[in-house]
Each structure stands twice: as C-alpha cells, then as structure tokens.
Amino acid sequence: MNKRRRLFRTMVSLGAVIAVSTGLVSAQSGQATPDGGALGASWTATHDGPRTYPQVHIDWDVPITMSDGTVLKGNVYRPADAAGVPTAEQTPTIVNLTPYTKLVGNLADSAQSIPILSDLLVEALKGFDLSAFGLGGLTETTRVLPAGLGRVFGVDRKLVQSGYTQVVVDVRGTGFSQGMWQVFGEREQQDGAEVVEWAARQPWSTGAVGMNGVSYSAINQLHTAERKPAALKAIFPVVPGSDLLRDIAATGGGVGIGFLPVWLMAVNGTKLVPDVQSMLNGGFDWKWLADRAADPLTFFNYLLAALTIPSIAEVPDYLLNLLQDDSLIRTAWLGHPERIEIPTFVYGGWHDIFTYSSPRAFQAVNVPAGQKKLIMGDTYHLTSGSGLGLPGGPPRLDVLQRAWFDKWLKGIDNGIDSYADVTVWQQGGGWTSTTEFPRPGMDYRRMYLNPAVSGTARSVHDGSLTAEPGGAARLTVAPGLTGVCSRDSATGTAGLTAILDVCAKDDRINETNGLTFTSAPVTEPTQISGPIAVHLNTVLDSTDGYWAVTVNDVAPDGRSTVWTSGQLQASLRKINEAKSTRSPNGDYTDPYPILTLADRLPLVPGEPTVIDVGLPATDGILKPGHRLRIDVYALNFPRGLPLRPLLNESELRPQHLELDPNRPSWVNIPISGNPGW
Numbered sequence: 024m025n026k027r028r029r030l031f032r033t034m035v036s037l038g039a040v041i042a043v044s045t046g047l048v049s050a051q052s053g054q055a056t057p058d059g060g061a062l063g064a065s066w067t068a069t070h071d072g073p074r075t076y077p078q079v080h081i082d083w084d085v086p087i088t089m090s091d092g093t094v095l096k097g098n099v100y101r102p103a104d105a106a107g108v109p110t111a112e113q114t115p116t117i118v119n120l121t122p123y124t125k126l127v128g129n130l131a132d133s134a135q136s137i138p139i140l141s142d143l144l145v146e147a148l149k150g151f152d153l154s155a156f157g158l159g160g161l162t163e164t165t166r167v168l169p170a171g172l173g174r175v176f177g178v179d180r181k182l183v184q185s186g187y188t189q190v191v192v193d194v195r196g197t198g199f200s201q202g203m204w205q206v207f208g209e210r211e212q213q214d215g216a217e218v219v220e221w222a223a224r225q226p227w228s229t230g231a232v233g234m235n236g237v238s239y240s241a242i243n244q245l246h247t248a249e250r251k252p253a254a255l256k257a258i259f260p261v262v263p264g265s266d267l268l269r270d271i272a273a274t275g276g277g278v279g280i281g282f283l284p285v286w287l288m289a290v291n292g293t294k295l296v297p298d299v300q301s302m303l304n305g306g307f308d309w310k311w312l313a314d315r316a317a318d319p320l321t322f323f324n325y326l327l328a329a330l331t332i333p334s335i336a337e338v339p340d341y342l343l344n345l346l347q348d349d350s351l352i353r354t355a356w357l358g359h360p361e362r363i364e365i366p367t368f369v370y371g372g373w374h375d376i377f378t379y380s381s382p383r384a385f386q387a388v389n390v391p392a393g394q395k396k397l398i399m400g401d402t403y404h405l406t407s408g409s410g411l412g413l414p415g416g417p418p419r420l421d422v423l424q425r426a427w428f429d430k431w432l433k434g435i436d437n438g439i440d441s442y443a444d445v446t447v448w449q450q451g452g453g454w455t456s457t458t459e460f461p462r463p464g465m466d467y468r469r470m471y472l473n474p475a476v477s478g479t480a481r482s483v484h485d486g487s488l489t490a491e492p493g494g495a496a497r498l499t500v501a502p503g504l505t506g507v508c509s510r511d512s513a514t515g516t517a518g519l520t521a522i523l524d525v526c527a528k529d530d531r532i533n534e535t536n537g538l539t540f541t542s543a544p545v546t547e548p549t550q551i552s553g554p555i556a557v558h559l560n561t562v563l564d565s566t567d568g569y570w571a572v573t574v575n576d577v578a579p580d581g582r583s584t585v586w587t588s589g590q591l592q593a594s595l596r597k598i599n600e601a602k603s604t605r606s607p608n609g610d611y612t613d614p615y616p617i618l619t620l621a622d623r624l625p626l627v628p629g630e631p632t633v634i635d636v637g638l639p640a641t642d643g644i645l646k647p648g649h650r651l652r653i654d655v656y657a658l659n660f661p662r663g664l665p666l667r668p669l670l671n672e673s674e675l676r677p678q679h680l681e682l683d684p685n686r687p688s689w690v691n692i693p694i695s696g697n698p699g700w
Contacts, residue, residue, distance in 0.1 A: 055443040057454035062438045063418045066426040069437070070419075074184035076102035080109040081129075084199055084298065087192065087221050089214055094310070096199040096298075097192035097218070098125050100183045101227060113229045115256075115432035116188045116222045119178075119236040120215055120243040124198035124293045125191040128177030135173055136180055149413070159528065160513070160521035163402070163409040170408035171421030175261055176237045179421050187428065190222050194243070196321065197294040201310050204294060204321040207242060207267060209355050215247035216255075223254030230254055231432045235424055237261040237407060238377075242358075245384060249362040257366040257431035259424045262407050264377035265358035265384045268618060271376045272345075272356070275636070276592030276618050277569065277663025278329050281515030282376060291320050335620060335668045346620045360387040366394040366431045370420060372402035373450060373586070374514045374521075379639040382460055385445075393440040397460060398423075399642065401448040403518025416454050417446050449550075450586050450643035451576050461553030461640060465693035467606035470700070472540045472559075472653060472680070472688040474498065479577060479650065480539040481531070488542040488653055490700050492684040497562070501677040502569070502658035503536035510585040511573070515662030530575055530583040530654065538655040538680060541577060545645045546699035553693035554604070554640040555587060556611040557653065560686050561632050562679040566625045567672035568593040571659035572636045574690070575652040576645060583652060589638035590659045592669055596634050597622045610691040611635050625672070631681055645698065653690050655680060 059066065080103035084096045101109040121128060148165045167173070174182070183189050195214055196204030205211040223230045232254045234244040241260035248258050264270040271279045295315055301307045328342045344350040360383070367388045371381025385397040398417055402409050412419035418426075429435040443456035457463075473493030474486050484498045506512055509530055513521035521527035557572045571590040575583045595618050602615040614635040626632050645651060657678040665673065682688060 055456045057417050057443070057446045057456050058415060059418055059442055062442065066437065066439070067418055067422045069429075070181060070422045070425045074181060075186050076110060076184045077105045078103040078107050079180050079183050080107055084301075087218060089195070089217055091210070093195055093202040094200070094308075095192050095195055095214065095218065096125075097190050098129065100178055100180075100189040100191070102183055102186055102188070109227070112186075113227060114186050114188045115231045115233065115428065116190060116225070116228045117182070117233045117235050117428065118219055118222055119189070119191045119234065119240050120194050120218065121191060121236060121240050122194045122197040122204065122290050122294075123239070124296065125193055126198070126296070127293070128191050131173045131177035132180060154524070157524045158522060159524045160406075160518070163406045164518065164522070166409040167406055169419070170411040171419035171424075172237065172261070172408040174421040175235055175259070175424055179424070181421070182425055182428070185425065186433075188227055190218070192218055194239075196314065196318070197290060199298045199308070199311065201308065201314055203314060203318045204290070206322050207246065207355060209351065212246040212250065212355065215243050216250040216252040219247060219252040219255050231256050233257045233259065233428050233432050235259045238404065242267070245358050245360055245363065248365055248367070249359050251362070251364065255365060257427060259368045259427055261370045261420060262372060262375050262377050262404060263369065263381060263384060265360055265380040267356040268345075268353065270380050273618060274663050275590035275616065276595040276669070277590055277659065277665055278326070279376070279515060279662070280330070280664040281512065281661035282517055283326055287322055287326065291323070295319065329666050330664070332667055333671055338620075338668065343620065346618070348617060348619045348621070358384070360384040361389055363388045364390060366390060366427070368396045368423065368427045370398045370400070370408065372400050372404070372407055373448065373641060374401070374403045374510060375407065376404050376514060376517060378514075378587075382640050386460070392444055395444070396442060397445045397447075399447040399460075401450065403513055403521050405518035406521070410448070447642045450584070450641065451646060451649065452644040460642070461693060462550060462642065462695070464695045465550070465552050466695065467608065467610065467612060467691050467693050469608070469610065469689040469691055470542065470651070472682060472690070474682050477539075477541040479541045479581070480534055480583070480652070482534045482537055482539040484538045486538065486540040488540040488651060488690070492687040493682065495684060496682045498538050498680045498682065499677050500536070500538050500655065500657045500680070502675045504660060505533045505536040506571075506656065506658065506660050506662065509533035511571070511588050511659055511662040514588075528582075528584060530573065530585050531581065533656075534583060534654055536656065540653045540655075542651040542698075542700055544579075544648045544650050547647055547696055549645040549694055549696040549698040550643070551586070551645070551692060551694050552642045554613040555638040555693070556614055556691045557589070557636045557638065557689070558610065558691070559634045559636065559655070559688045560681045560683060561593070561634050562629060562681050563593065563626050563632065564628050564676045564679075565672060565674045566594070566628065567665070567669050568626070568676075568678045569658055569665050569673060570634055570636060570678070571656040571663075572638065573654040574638060574641070574692070575654060576643060577650040577652045579648045586643050587638045587641035589636045590663050591616060591634060591636045592665055593632065593634060594623045594625050594669060594672075596632075597624055598635060606691060610689075611637065612691060612693070613637050631686065651692070
C-alpha cells in the first residue's frame with residue numbers, strides 16, 4: 024500500500040512539473056484559459072486523488088481563550104491513520120471563523136463524506152437542469168455542491184487528509200463561544216488575529232496558517248489579514264465584503280430589507296442552541312448562558328429603529344452612531360484591504376450582495392502579480408461557485424483552495440501563481456481570462472438619456488439612449504412594487520427570488536413601472552468593463568425621494584437582462600470626493616456617497632436637483648444586434664428601503680426626471696470597440 028502511494032505521489036509530481044511548464048508557456052503567450060488548461064487538470068487530480076492520511080480525527084469544542092478572557096470554542100480536524108489516531112507530524116493549519124455555528128459546518132462535512140452516495144449526488148447535480156421549465160435559478164442553486172462550495176464553507180476532509188489541520192471556530196457570541204456577538208466589531212476582528220496566532224503555537228502546527236470560508240468567514244479573513252498576524256501566510260475568501268455599510272446594511276442609504284431580517288434571525292437563532300453534550304456530562308458553560316441571556320437578539324434594535332422611528336429627531340443614539348462617519352461601528356465596518364500583504368484569492372459574483380466590494384478588495388490587496396487572483400461568477404450569494412468545475416469554467420472552489428494553500432503554505436510549485444490573475448464570467452458571453460480588472464483598453468463615454476421613443480420597451484416612458492442630448496421633457500415615475508420580481512430582488516434576497524427566470528433573467532416585468540432608455544443595436548461586439556455612474560437631473564414634490572438605476576443588455580427578442588444596478592436616497596447624495604473616481608472627461612465613474620445624517624441635504628420641492636448614482640463594477644459584452652438600456656425607478660423594494668424618517672419625508676410621491684439639453688442626464692460607461700452609436 025505504501026509503495027503504491029509513493030508511486031502515485033511520484034507520478035503526480037512528474038505530472039505537475041509537466042503541467043506547470045505547459046501552463047507557464049500558455050500564460051506567457053497570452054493564451055491563459057479559465058479552466059487552467061493542463062494546470063487546472065493537475066490541481067483537480069491532486070485534490071481528488073488518493074489521500075496521504077486515511078482518516079480525520081476531530082477534537083470537539085476546544086477552548087481558545089482570548090486576551091480579554093472570553094473563551095471561544097473550536098473544532099480541530101487533524102489528519103489521522105486508519106485507526107483514527109492523529110498524526111504526530113506537524114501540518115499547516117487552516118482557520119475558519121464562523122457565526123453560523125461549527126455544527127453546521129460539521130453537518131455539511133458529514134453529508135459530503137458518505138462513501139459513494141455523496142459522489143453519486145454530485146454527478147447527478149451536474150446534469151440536473153430545469154431551465155426548460157423557467158427554473159434555471161433553481162438549477163444554478165443545486166450546482167454549488169459540484170462546485171465545491173460546501174467544502175470551502177465547512178470542512179474539506181480531502182484537504183485535511185492531504186496534510187492540513189482545519190480549525191473551525193465559533194465567532195464570539197455565536198455557536199458555543201462565550202461573549203456578545205459583535206457583528207464585525209473591533210474586538211471580533213482582534214479575535215481573528217489571536218486565533219491565528221493560537222493555531223500557530225499548537226504542537227500539531229508548522230506555524231504556517233491560512234484562512235478560508237464563505238461570506239461572513241470571508242469578511243473575517245480580510246479583517247484578520249489587515250491586522251497582519253505573523254503566522255498568517257495566505258487567505259481564500261469566497262464572496263467577501265469590505266465596505267459593509269454600502270454592501271448590504273445601507274446600500275445607497277436604503278436598508279437591506281430583503282436580506283438583513285432573515286440573516287439576523289438565522290444567526291441569533293442558532294447562537295441560542297446549547298451545547299447538549301456538555302449538559303449531559305456536567306460541563307455546561309454557564310458563562311455562555313449568561314452572555315446569551317444578556318443579548319439574545321443582537322442588532323435587531325438597529326433594524327427595528329431604522330424601520331419604525333418616524334422622525335430624525337427621534338432616532339436613538341445607537342442608530343445615530345451607524346449614521347455617523349467616524350463612529351466605532353462605521354470605522355469597524357469599513358475595511359482596508361490595501362493593508363493586506365499576503366497571497367489572496369478572491370471569489371465573487373456579479374449579482375452577489377458583496378459585488379461592490381469583492382473586485383475592489385482584489386484591486387487593493389498589496390502584493391505582486393501572481394499572488395492575488397480574482398474570479399467573478401454569474402452568481403448570487405446562495406449560488407456562489409455555481410458553474411465552476413464544468414467544461415470551460417474555472418476549477419472547483421475546493422480544488423483552487425487546495426492548490427492555493429499547497430503553494431503558499433507548503434511551498435509546492437504547482438503553478439497556481441501562473442493562473443490568470445482575473446477570470447470572469449463576461450455577461451452576455453461566457454468565461455474569459457484577463458490580466459486585470461477592469462479590462463485594459465476601456466474608454467469612458469457619455470450616453471444621454473433622451474426622451475425620444477425607442478420603440479423597444481413597455482414602460483412608463485420608453486426613451487432612447489444616444490450619443491447626443493435629446494429634446495426637453497419632464498418624465499414622471501412613481502414608487503411601485505414590481506421590483507419584487509427583478510434581478511435586484513434576487514440580489515437583495517441572496518438569490519432566493521432568482522429561482523424564477525422570469526424575474527431574475529428578464530427585467531421586463533419590473534420595467535413596466537420604470538423609465539427606460541435604450542440605445543440603437545451595436546454593430547460589432549462591444550465590451551463593457553468597470554464601474555458605471557449615472558448622472559440624473561431630478562425634481563421632487565417632497566423633501567426627499569429614492570432613485571434606483573440598472574444597466575441592461577437588451578437582446579433582439581426583447582429580453583432585458585440586468586448587468587449591474589445602483590440606488591441612492593436623494594437627501595444622502597453628498598459625495599466624498601477623496602474616495603470617488605472620475606474619468607478623464609471629469610465625469611464620475613465611481614461616486615462615493617457619504618451616507619451620514621450630518622451630511623444630509625434635504626431637497627426643495629419643485630427645484631432641480633442633481634443625483635449621481637454609482638453602480639458596482641461589471642463586465643459584459645454586447646453582441647451585434649443587442650442594445651444597451653438604462654432603467655430608472657423611484658423605489659427598489661426589497662433590495663433597499665429608505666429609513667422610516669426619510670420614507671415619511673418622501674411621502675412616496677411620484678418623482679420627476681427633468682431631461683434638458685442644457686442640463687442633461689447621462690450614463691458614464693466604460694466600453695471598447697465601435698458600437699456604431
């Protein structure tokens with residue numbers, strides 16, 4: 024058995040050398056492919072091949088004491104022999120900090136470890152497809168398991184059995200850990216660095232630590248890496264956020280009502296599940312119980328106040344802190360990925376709740392080329408990774424994770440550093456590889472919102488998108504609820520409403536309650552890559568209002584597919600110039616609203632007011648015959664809902680877009696090619 028294992032290792036090593044050579048030649052010649060070519064095949068073969076250690080040993084609920092005395096609990100998964108005895112060999116360590124209780128990760132691990140059955144399920148899900156029945160979104164959800172998301176979210180036994188120790192720790196105030204849940208607070212971020220250093224000191228550790236995990240665990244990776252614990256050598260964040268107020272808590276000033284209540288209920292509910300085993304053996308943690316009794320519903324007071332307090336004068340102090348730029352919670356929620364100086368592999372999705380942050384974090388990480396990678400899929404939060412591992416797409420997440428840690432924690436020259444720095448699902452096209460994001464060669468240009476009828480949409484007003492301003496007109500749009508059936512709804516609910524293709528993959532239902540502005544068909548393939556800004560000249564009949572904008576690809580058959588979207592509370596329109604970017608012509612490309620009550624600018628009813636709405640960066644290609652469309656709405660429920668005082672001020676009155684050639688409205692869009700406009 025040992026001879027066969029050594030022979031397999033030798034063959035894999037030889038194959039890796041050949042694959043690395045082939046991959047490097049491919050990369051140097053500019054022919055890098057999303058699937059990684061021979062390199063990608065070798066990473067998959069290495070991950071799925073025979074395992075160095077036959078079993079996994081688990082130490083349950085290991086106490087980890089923080090510097091303030093709070094005890095966190097972690098499960099430690101170690102490689103073991105056939106009898107289940109953990110190896111005496113020191114191994115690199117992977118840390119995952121989770122608020123969803125490590126029990127969930129263990130259940131996911133157990134389900135994926137059932138011999139034969141789990142492999143059969145994965146193969147069956149690869150071929151599962153209900154697109155013909157209008158349920159393509161459901162299909163995409165089922166493909167997260169074949170994409171390796173479960174192993175990155177929970178525990179990858181294959182990774183452990185290849186010679187790693189995995190430590191899964193309940194964030195303070197969640198799971199079985201003591202303390203109050205801080206929701207990414209300063210103390211929680213310090214915990215991350217302390218857990219990394221604790222793991223590095225253990226006798227089973229080589230002292231080299233990596234971090235992995237999805238969503239909350241991905242954000243914790245960025246926060247920990249920013250603190251630069253010496254033992255942390257590499258991270259693999261899947262759908263991370265970095266600017267949490269703008270990502271989800273108050274995107275454009277609107278409360279993320281489609282996601283936050285359900286998410287808060289899930290974390291607060293699971294943190295109340297007691298450690299039954301400790302109750303049975305007499306070791307129950309009474310400090311844990313006291314902490315839960317003191318704070319059973321963390322952060323719900325913020326949410327309830329935001330949705331129920333009728334006036335700004337009555338806003339409680341704790342909510343005011345969230346709406347103050349230099350408060351402790353705001354500074355904790357604003358990441359600094361530019362401080363990260365270790366290899367970082369980011370996976371994000373174009374329609375994820377953290378789409379705004381994922382590419383920005385990748386761009387900011389301060390390491391040389393080859394030490395940071397970005398993959399952006401055509402995915403929502405709950406469908407992260409869907410499509411990976413299928414022909415033509417990038418390797419699975421668990422495969423990439425293994426290759427990344429093998430390189431940076433074990434020093435194995437497997438060629439992962441030569442994999443394309445940026446791999447994206449180009450909307451309107453498919454998987455592509457490039458050297459940077461946004462793509463090189465993009466030029467920003469204005470396209471004007473023109474009242475002239477395009478004849479392409481059924482909307483409140485079917486306008487045109489043109490290279491020159493059109494005539495004068497006042498267009499009126501009222502707040503409505505058609506956004507419940509939209510791609511923005513799917514994004515805001517983490518992908519739940521994406522199950523229905525008629526809502527998530529075609530915006531025509533939502534457009535019946537919006538203003539649409541559509542270009543002429545492009546005459547040649549036209550790429551769009553980067554952040555987008557929309558400049559609106561508006562008039563309101565009240566002292567506040569709410570604007571939402573989408574950028575769409577319109578197919579010859581009329582299907583309107585949203586690529587990216589933005590929203591902004593009208594009174595919170597003041598821009599932080601130092602954090603904003605502009606194109607050479609001076610127009611915004613990425614306006615950065617301040618979003619504080621101190622900087623609020625109430626409107627004067629009836630007077631023109633300029634609103635600059637930033638949209639998260641995107642990447643797509645308009646094929647010949649396709650059109651570009653800008654949609655404008657007066658509400659974006661459930662993606663965002665104004666704070667109750669601002670909602671009251673708006674009175675949900677109809678809003679006006681004042682189209683005037685002397686004060687035009689436009690979109691500043693990054694394109695390459697000659698669309699013929």
